[in-house]
Amino acid sequence: MRTVCLWIALFAVSALLAYGLHRAEFPAALLLGPMVAAIGFGVSGARLAVPRFGFQAAQAMIGCLVAHAVTGSIAGTLADDGLVIVAVVLVTVAAGGVVGWVLTRLRVLPGTTAAWGSSPGGASAMVAMSEEFGADPRLVAFMQYVRVVAVVLSASVVTRLLLGGADLPAGPGSASGTGDAASVLTTLAVAAVGAAAALALRVPAGALIGPMVLGSVLHATGFAAMDLPAPLLDAAYAAIGWYVGLRFTRETLRLTIRALPGILVATFAVILLCGGWAYLLTHLLAIDFLTAFLATSPGGLDSVAIIAVSTNADVSFVLAVQTLRLFVVLVTGPLLAKWIARAVPERAA
Numbered sequence: 494m495r496t497v498c499l500w501i502a503l504f505a506v507s508a509l510l511a512y513g514l515h516r517a518e519f520p521a522a523l524l525l526g527p528m529v530a531a532i533g534f535g536v537s538g539a540r541l542a543v544p545r546f547g548f549q550a551a552q553a554m555i556g557c558l559v560a561h562a563v564t565g566s567i568a569g570t571l572a573d574d575g576l577v578i579v580a581v582v583l584v585t586v587a588a589g590g591v592v593g594w595v596l597t598r599l600r601v602l603p604g605t606t607a608a609w610g611s612s613p614g615g616a617s618a619m620v621a622m623s624e625e626f627g628a629d630p631r632l633v634a635f636m637q638y639v640r641v642v643a644v645v646l647s648a649s650v651v652t653r654l655l656l657g658g659a660d661l662p663a664g665p666g667s668a669s670g671t672g673d674a675a676s677v678l679t680t681l682a683v684a685a686v687g688a689a690a691a692l693a694l695r696v697p698a699g700a701l702i703g704p705m706v707l708g709s710v711l712h713a714t715g716f717a718a719m720d721l722p723a724p725l726l727d728a729a730y731a732a733i734g735w736y737v738g739l740r741f742t743r744e745t746l747r748l749t750i751r752a753l754p755g756i757l758v759a760t761f762a763v764i765l766l767c768g769g770w771a772y773l774l775t776h777l778l779a780i781d782f783l784t785a786f787l788a789t790s791p792g793g794l795d796s797v798a799i800i801a802v803s804t805n806a807d808v809s810f811v812l813a814v815q816t817l818r819l820f821v822v823l824v825t826g827p828l829l830a831k832w833i834a835r836a837v838p839e840r841a842a
Contacts, residue, residue, distance in 0.1 A: 499539050506530040507731060519649050523730035524799050528642065531738025538743050543736040549692070549700035551736070553684035554721065554729035555795045556701045558802055559812060560683070560708025561719040574810070577778060581770065582818040585791055588766045589613040589822075590829050592759045597833055601755035602632060608830035610636025610756075612822050613763065613791035628830065632752070638740050640760045645796045647764050648787060652804055655783050676720035683708045683717065698819060701795055705812075733795055763791045780807055788814040 511526030519525060534541060593611035596602050602610065606628040684704045691703025711717035746753075771785035778785075784807040790797050794815045801811040 496541070499534065499541055503527075503530060503534050503539070503541065503735070506533070507734070511731075514649075517653075519653050523727050524734045524796060525645060525649055527731040527734030528645065528738040529734075531735045532642070532741045533738075535739040535741040536743055536746060539739075540742075541735075541739050543732055543739060547732055548736045549688060550684075551729040551732035552698070552700040552795055553688040553704045554725060555733070555798055556687065556704030557680050557684050557708050557719060558721055558726060558729075559705045559798050559808065560712055561721070574778060574813075577774070578810075578814050578817060581774065581789055581814050582821050584770050585613050585767055585789055585818055586821055586825060586829075588763050589791065590833070592763050593829070593833050596752075596755055596759055599755060601752050601759075602636075605830045605833070606632045606636075608833040609633045609826060611759065611763075612637075612826050612829070613640075613767075613818065635741075635746075636756055636760075638737055639756055640763070640791060641737055641796060643757075643760045643764060644790045645800070647761075648790055648797065648800050651768075651786055652783060652800060673718070673720060676718040677722060679717050680708070680719050680721055683711065683719070698794060701798075702816065702819075730799060733799075737796075767791050780810060781805075784810055787811045790815075794819055 507527035507530040509526075510530050511522045514522035514526050531541075589611045590608070593608040596607040596611065601607065609628045610633045687704035687707035688700040689703070690707075691699030696702055708717070708719055712719045767789040768786060771782060771789045774780065774785040774789070775782050783804060784801075787797050787801050787806050788811045794812075797815055798808075798812060800806075801808045
């Protein structure tokens with residue numbers, strides 16, 4: 494009964510915050526509100542958690558949403574701006590590596606933990622893989638999800654400032670399709686098959702990327718009409734927000750209280766570095782600052798995708814950069830962790 498009451502309270506607070514953020518015209522209000530509410534519940538010791546299956550189902554829904562918006566154009570974006578996109582990815586990964594090295598030198602965190610926690614992308618994958626390489630998964634989770642929250646908050650604020658008083662585009666739920674039952678069933682099938690195949694193949698963030706790739710191909714070629722009802726998307730947004738926010742527990746905060754100032758400084762330093770790189774991109778490519786900022790945001794592929802789809806950003810460019818960086822980070826993560834641990838062995842103890 495206590496758990497049921499806590500979930501009802503979390504739902505009520507999340508709805509209130511989401512409504513307030515929506516009235517203030519913040520993008521992704523249905524993600525941001527539940528996430529902020531869940532952080533409060535998690536830190537207060539509510540001991541609630543979104544089941545892994547629920548989180549993967551929500552990711553699959555976001556993958557289908559992105560597939561509808563991108564319509565298979567990520568490959569074309571990579572072909573047209575491939576060199577610049579690779580440069581963006583390398584700069585962001587390098588920024589994460591530098592931050593991990595600095596945290597190690599300052600004895601904020603052990604080297605391996607600092608490296609995994611600073612990796613800019615794939616928070617859940619980083620946490621899952623970190624323990625196998627000698628890192629403390631609790632500290633890694635704390636660093637990763639502090640960064641995800643900071644990225645979502647900063648991206649929402651930047652989006653709100655750039656859009657000014659203009660109305661936000663229609664929510665993706667209202668523009669995602671015709672409401673045809675066959676299209677909805679097709680989309681659910683794409684989500685299930687794409688996620689299952691990608692997870693079976695152990696693709697990083699497979700629950701998101703599988704439906705996104707499969708749906709993009711089918712939708713772009715005209716073989717399938719994608720349609721996601723607004724209530725389904727709202728539930729997916731809330732599930733992702735709760736999943737991230739509820740990871741912030743009192744125990745984790747106690748373990749990391751000494752490292753918190755350094756982690757916050759490092760997190761916002763990476764965001765500022767990426768923001769500067771985004772400004773430079775607007776002079777190199779014919780893209781707006783919002784698109785560049787979302788593309789270079791260090792982490793949270795699903796969260797950034799939600800914000801990008803709900804604004805006027807170039808979704809194909811944002812997702813091309815974010816997806817490529819996810820794979821680069823997963824490949825370079827172990828190597829970077831070992832390098833940092835060896836570079837400052839006397840500080841890594």
